[in-house]
Amino acid sequence: MNFQPISTNFFQQPTIQLAQNLVGQYLVHQHPDGLLVVKIIETEAYMGSEDRAAHSFGNRRTKRTEVMFGEPGLVYTYQMHTHTLMNVVSGPICKPEAILIRAGEPIVGHELMQQFRGTTAMKNWTNGPGKLSKALGVTMSFYGHHWTEKPLFIAPGPGVKELEIGPRVGIQNTGEAVDYPYRFSEKGHPMVSKYR
DNA sequence: CCTTCGATGGGCT
């Protein structure tokens, strides 16, 4: 298969819509040790200044959140404890919205993913945001990269049969935001990350 | 400075 970056204007749709449409696309990393591809099966939208669960709530602008104020399609990586989490910057410039990529299904590069993840069962390689980054060999060095540029990019995928919508995971202490229906996943997929 | 706290994951009970 020949994977090529999706067009730039794919990232110009409204954030909720983009979060939904990212489910079913491919995420490709042309890693020095081999090609790695997953189909995205779970995302979460973070709606910027209005969303108490977002790092950019209240337009908080710091070294970490700076990239969220940039153009849609940029890569926002950040550290959570010992893990790297991957986001797609969304919304117009200066509207700091983003989409967390939470889970994927291995398509190409199973051997390398297993090596990066250890010997656990395949269903545990990419069923969470930290695991996914590790399986794909993605680190903080991609902060500010663009998701249409090799070697790390989104490519058109097959989509999904049915989309499931629910509340986001792991955002206690964010008031009313805990129940916003901003989590999107492929219904019934065995590698969707845990429910809360 | 100093303290608190994670958009997590793995191990163990």
Added chain:
DNA sequence: GCCCATCGAAGGA
């Protein structure tokens, strides 16, 4: 379900 690794960001003094 509970514990905690491990560290930078955030926010207060």
